[in-house]
Amino acid sequence: MAVLNADADPVVRATDLRMRYGANEVLAGVNLDVRRGEVVALLGPNGAGKTTTIEILEGFRARSGGDVRVLGADPLHAGEDWRARVGVVLQSWRDHGRWRVRELLEQFGAYYAAYGTTDRTRPYPTAELIERVGLTGHADQPIKSLSGGQRRRLDVAIGIVGRPELLFLDEPTAGFDPVARRDFHDLVHRLADLEDTTILLTTHDLAEAEKLADRILILDRGTIVADGSAEQLAREVAGVTEVRWTQGGQRHVHASQDGTAFVRELFGQHGDMVEDLEVRRTSLEDTYLAMVARSAADNPGDTDRTGVAR
Numbered sequence: 201m202a203v204l205n206a207d208a209d210p211v212v213r214a215t216d217l218r219m220r221y222g223a224n225e226v227l228a229g230v231n232l233d234v235r236r237g238e239v240v241a242l243l244g245p246n247g248a249g250k251t252t253t254i255e256i257l258e259g260f261r262a263r264s265g266g267d268v269r270v271l272g273a274d275p276l277h278a279g280e281d282w283r284a285r286v287g288v289v290l291q292s293w294r295d296h297g298r299w300r301v302r303e304l305l306e307q308f309g310a311y312y313a314a315y316g317t318t319d320r321t322r323p324y325p326t327a328e329l330i331e332r333v334g335l336t337g338h339a340d341q342p343i344k345s346l347s348g349g350q351r352r353r354l355d356v357a358i359g360i361v362g363r364p365e366l367l368f369l370d371e372p373t374a375g376f377d378p379v380a381r382r383d384f385h386d387l388v389h390r391l392a393d394l395e396d397t398t399i400l401l402t403t404h405d406l407a408e409a410e411k412l413a414d415r416i417l418i419l420d421r422g423t424i425v426a427d428g429s430a431e432q433l434a435r436e437v438a439g440v441t442e443v444r445w446t447q448g449g450q451r452h453v454h455a456s457q458d459g460t461a462f463v464r465e466l467f468g469q470h471g472d473m474v475e476d477l478e479v480r481r482t483s484l485e486d487t488y489l490a491m492v493a494r495s496a497a498d499n500p501g502d503t504d505r506t507g508v509a510r
């Protein structure tokens with residue numbers, strides 16, 4: 201991932217962010233930072249308030265309280281030049297059914313041309329963009345004739361056509377087949393590593409979050425209940441590695457912070473007696489489930505809200 205400058209102002213900062221829909225308090229004091237060049241995944245159960253948070257940060261939704269700075273401005277009052285620096289891939293599809301893929305991207309791209317800089321020419325060249333999102337064979341197709349996954353690829357293209365410095369992705373890979381998902385992951389790495397794009401994404405696919413994100417935030421019951429790399433979070437809830445083996449016909453399990461050292465010691469002591477060895481790193485799914493369960497234990501009375509995609 202891109203080199204981070206921890207001293208620089210964060211690209212995104214929310215302080216004591218609050219949101220209430222009528223009597224329903226969805227965000228109850230969210231604090232989060234996203235630093236330049238980071239890829240951050242915002243996770244949480246259905247209804248936790250991820251989309252609400254993202255929409256507030258994008259300036260599409262007015263907050264009930266707290267402070268928000270995005271690229272140095274309050275998104276609610278930021279101007280067109282600010283908006284040109286921000287890319288957005290929303291969850292819901294906005295229809296432009298009769299337009300063709302290439303036409304639509306050229307139309308949107310033209311808007312960004314005035315905002316290009318020497319560091320960052322805008323917009324993304326249309327043909328290259330279409331290729332990047334895997335729509336080359338569909339460039340002249342009307343949008344209404346695209347499949348769900350192809351439309352989603354187009355959403356991603358619309359999100360990055362202005363070569364944003366900051367990109368918000370709300371469940372970007374919903375409906376993607378495995379190849380499209382892999383291509384999308386490559387695209388995110390490319391944007392972060394080569395194009396200096398800071399990315400905040402939501403997903404229910406924990407393997408995806410683990411693969412893409414430098415840092416994971418878990419939003420639950422109105423606040424951020426976890427903030428760290430997948431590995432750091434795993435350390436908080438359990439041993440990072442689970443070692444299983446059979447010895448004398450009996451199955452053993454041991455959770456360890458340092459699986460390699462444990463296995464070395466195991467073989468040192470028991471050598472040939474050790475059979476059927478399995479070493480498994482704690483997955484983000486294990487960590488997520490443990491953290492949401494812990495949050496539930498701290499807030500008794502709620503029902504199951506783990507929300508893991510299966």
Ligand SMILES: Nc1ncnc2c1ncn2[C@@H]1O[C@H](COP(=O)(O)OP(=O)(O)OP(=O)(O)O)[C@@H](O)[C@H]1O
Pocket residue numbers: 221224226244245246247248249250251252253
């Ligand atoms: N416009 C609205 N008016 C009233 N309530 C809303 C509105 N938008 C969202 N909510 C409520 O706020 C809560 C958070 O919704 P939000 O869509 O932000 O959650 P989410 O974490 O993105 O969920 P999911 O994982 O299902 O996409 C939910 O209880 C939802 O019903």
